Amino acid sequence: xxxxxxxxxxxxxxxxxxxxxxxxAELGQALESFKQCVDAWSDAAYSRxxxxxxxxxxxxxxxxxxxxxxxxxVAGSVSGGLFxxxxxxxxxxxxxxxxxAEQQKQVxxxxxxxxxxxxxxxxxxxxxxxxxxxxxxxPLAQMMSVDETK
Amino acid sequence: xxxxxxxxxxxxxxxxxxxMAAGTAxxxxxxxxxxxxxxxxxxxxxxxxxxxxxxxxLSSTRDVDLAETLTQExxxxxxxxxxxxRGESSAMTxxxxxxxxxxxxxWRNRRMQFWRTTRTNSxxxxxxxxxxxxxxxxxxxxxxxxxxxxxxxxAVKGLSERQRTVFLLRYVExxxxxxxxxxxxxxxxxxxxxxxxxxxxxxxxxxxxx
Numbered sequence: 001x002x003x004x005x006x007x008x009x010x011x012x013x014x015x016x017x018x019x020x021x022x023x024x025a026e027l028g029q030a031l032e033s034f035k036q037c038v039d040a041w042s043d044a045a046y047s048r049x050x051x052x053x054x055x056x057x058x059x060x061x062x063x064x065x066x067x068x069x070x071x072x073x074v075a076g077s078v079s080g081g082l083f084x085x086x087x088x089x090x091x092x093x094x095x096x097x098x099x100x101a102e103q104q105k106q107v108x109x110x111x112x113x114x115x116x117x118x119x120x121x122x123x124x125x126x127x128x129x130x131x132x133x134x135x136x137x138x139p140l141a142q143m144m145s146v147d148e149t150k
Numbered sequence: 151x152x153x154x155x156x157x158x159x160x161x162x163x164x165x166x167x168x169x170m171a172a173g174t175a176x177x178x179x180x181x182x183x184x185x186x187x188x189x190x191x192x193x194x195x196x197x198x199x200x201x202x203x204x205x206x207x208l209s210s211t212r213d214v215d216l217a218e219t220l221t222q223e224x225x226x227x228x229x230x231x232x233x234x235x236r237g238e239s240s241a242m243t244x245x246x247x248x249x250x251x252x253x254x255x256x257w258r259n260r261r262m263q264f265w266r267t268t269r270t271n272s273x274x275x276x277x278x279x280x281x282x283x284x285x286x287x288x289x290x291x292x293x294x295x296x297x298x299x300x301x302x303x304x305a306v307k308g309l310s311e312r313q314r315t316v317f318l319l320r321y322v323e324x325x326x327x328x329x330x331x332x333x334x335x336x337x338x339x340x341x342x343x344x345x346x347x348x349x350x351x352x353x354x355x356x357x358x359x360x
């Protein structure tokens with residue numbers, strides 16, 4: 001028997017075994033049930049809602065959350081900056097007001113001081129004037145000065 | 151073209167001469183080209199064979215997501231090479247050949263990435279066996295059938311890649327041996343041998359658990 005013939009015989013044996021297997025009732029039932037199972041699973045999996053949509057939805061949800069957080073962050077930074085700027089302006093204004101008040105106070109003090117000096121001056125003048133001898137008393141004053149020389 | 155069609159549809163109230171002129175232009179533009187015909191033909195092939203390709207890949211991998219991905223890749227590849235399909239075999243056999251090669255490539259790449267080998271999304275055998283339709287059989291018969299299906303899944307899991315492919319093509323896709331031979335690139339004799347070993351393994355599993 002040649003090698004090719006022997007191979008054919010082996011193949012026939014295998015085929016016969018396979019056909020015997022197909023005739024096996026229990027095996028046949030098991031294979032049929034297996035096919036039904038695969039069909040049912042495949043049909044269910046094939047007609048299920050695609051995960052792509054879920055992914056897109058999840059992605060869009062994440063995107064929305066990201067945007068919202070970003071917006072909150074930007075708004076916070078901007079409002080923080082504005083608040084800080086406003087605070088600085090208020091501080092400056094308060095300092096200016098205080099400085100102005102100080103200056104005004106100094107002016108008032110100077111004015112008050114100047115006022116006091118004038119009054120003093122006037123009183124001095126008054127006293128000087130009061131010490132001057134009126135012309136009507138001139139002869140008497142001369143007599144007093146003669147007596148003093150004597 | 152769609153814009154033109156929409157324009158024609160929305161222009162129903164306009165002067166009839168304008169519509170006629172537009173209709174003439176539309177007729178001239180809708181003459182199908184060879185590319186249009188090929189695209190239509192391909193879309194019909196996709197519609198007809200997609201569930202079968204998906205089913206084969208699902209039964210091979212027991213992973214719904216992976217089966218979907220590989221099905222997409224299969225039809226993408228088929229679309230790219232559609233012009234080179236000469237019809238020497240049926241479209242289904244051609245597509246199945248692409249799917250088998252993609253599956254092989256996937257497992258080869260997966261083996262290369264050793265850290266991925268531990269991670270698999272394949273469902274376990276119990277879950278895979280739960281999809282048996284109840285029909286009109288009794289609860290006992292259902293349980294028995296489920297047990298048998300689980301045993302077949304166990305046997306299939308233990309088969310080599312080729313044996314599994316041949317077995318699934320024969321008993322799930324119900325293909326002829328010649329078709330299996332064309333799809334797998336094996337001779338019919340080799341297909342018979344793989345099938346015999348696979349059936350022997352299934353029989354052993356069924357007999358051993360009695």
